[in-house]
Amino acid sequence: MQRVVDLSTDGLHVAVHRGFLTISQDREKIGQIALDDISAVIAHAHGLTWSSTVFTRLAERSVPVVLCAQNHAPVACVWPMEGHHLQGARLNAQADASRPMAKRLWRDVVVAKIRMQAAVLSSLGREAGAFELLARKVRSGDPDNVEAQAARRYWPLLMGADFRRDRSAEGANALLNYGYTVLRATICRAICAAGLHPAIGLHHANRGNAFALADDLMEPYRPLVDRLVVNLREAGTESVDTDAKTELVRLTTLDLESPQGTSPLHLHATRLAQQFAAMCLGEGGKPDLPVPPPPLVLAGLGKSAAETT
Template sequence: MERVVDITTDNLSLAVHRGFLTVTFGAEERGRIPLDDISALIVHAHGTLWSTSVFTRLSDRGIPVVICGTNHAPAAMVWPLEGHHLQGARMRAQLAASRPLAKQLWSQIIKSKIRMQGNILARNGQEAGAFDLLARKVRSGDPDNIEAQAARRYWKLLFGPNFNRDQDAPGINSLLNYGYTVLRATLSRAICAAGLHPTIGVFHANRANAFALADDLMEPYRPLVDQMVLDLVRGGETEITSETKTMLAAITTLDLPGPVGLSPLSVQTQRFVHSLARSFETGIAALELPNPPPTPANAVLDANSLLTNSPNA
């Protein structure tokens, strides 16, 4: 399985040697990872040193490098400029996509997200029937902002009436930030592999956001991170540590059902993004969206981790 490499210790040096990413502290080598095994490199630490060859060799393989701020949310990302033989044609199709097509794509994404939220709530013994009804109400482009209506109910039901989603807050919010960072990197790599441009979003169009498309496409997967964070909180973990990062990074190995059976999230995202590229090319909104993972028989009672039954975990 491809690995998310997270640099959290200050003053480490990164280099590339004979097909490996090497990590050293002074003259001491702390570890090495085959470049072909890396799905994303995330850097939280201060004083990290690296050479240009690290970026170029990772970019050659379509591996995004994510640099995080103190709140564990992405502050910058290095994304490969080329590397897909259909890139030019697909980017032109992406740019030429009509507004009605973009609205249809966005409504499919939001419906999938709301249904995934309902699935997560049902896993945890909450009444989730309203979320299926909300998903059915989503119209092209979500002009009624059903997404926000679902979110207001969802956060209170999942984490309690006193919880507020705040990207700059510590505790649960920082765990969510880190999990979403892993998702953002995973989707960014899939976008690169499909020959699309990350800045040109389906819905998000903030001029300051260079990865609007990744932010659009990660929406249906966010509730999966939410469940993992809830499991950590129930286990007494409320802060970012090396252990909680390891758990959250494992979301890329989570098995999701699809047309060809179970496959890891990292593989399912690639099919999802390729279906988006085909939609741009054909003008027909037909996305291969993620399905909820298999539910253990006792999940409603004790909210077993999503990874419990995943052979890739």
């Protein structure tokens, strides 16, 4: 199973030995994991030491290394220059992709996100009828910014009227930051493995954003993080502790339905990135965007952490 390695203890030494990523503290090895089993590495700690060999071996396997601030929001990412044997052709096709195609895909992404938000609210017994109407209003490129209209309705219904999404805040915001970081790293790896560049986005176009495409493609999955965070808070979790991290990372293994059958989220994201690469090359096809899980599945997210507290 693909695993996310979280480095959150200060003063660790990270190395590579015989196909394994090894973690040491005070010159004593405290853990190891096969390089081929790693989907992403997320670093939060101070005083980490590692050699360039670590980054080289991870890059050879299209594994991103995400460096985070204290609020668990990513500030940098080391990603592979060569993640696919067709990377040159795919990068050129991605850069030259037609705006109409990108705008159509962005419309589909926004519709999928809004419907996922509706499913999350419905699973909590909250009124979500307006979200289906909003989804139907989304046009190519979302020129009316229906995504923002949905967000203005969504957050008060989900978290309460006083909640404000603030990347620098603690509590629910820190939990969301961590969950989104895991998701972003998962999508970034899928993009690199498909021979694409994460900085060339569909909609997000901030010149300072090196992960614009990852931020685009992760949008429909975001509400899954939101629902898990609600569950964690209902169980009394207000900080990014070990149990919360475990559950947020485990979300990448959540089974999602699609026309091609059931697959874990990380494989679903890989397939989506491959489909986008094919679209850039003019091979057509419709993106396999996530379909909302049943209400009972959404209600059960993070419950194993709740049972241990």
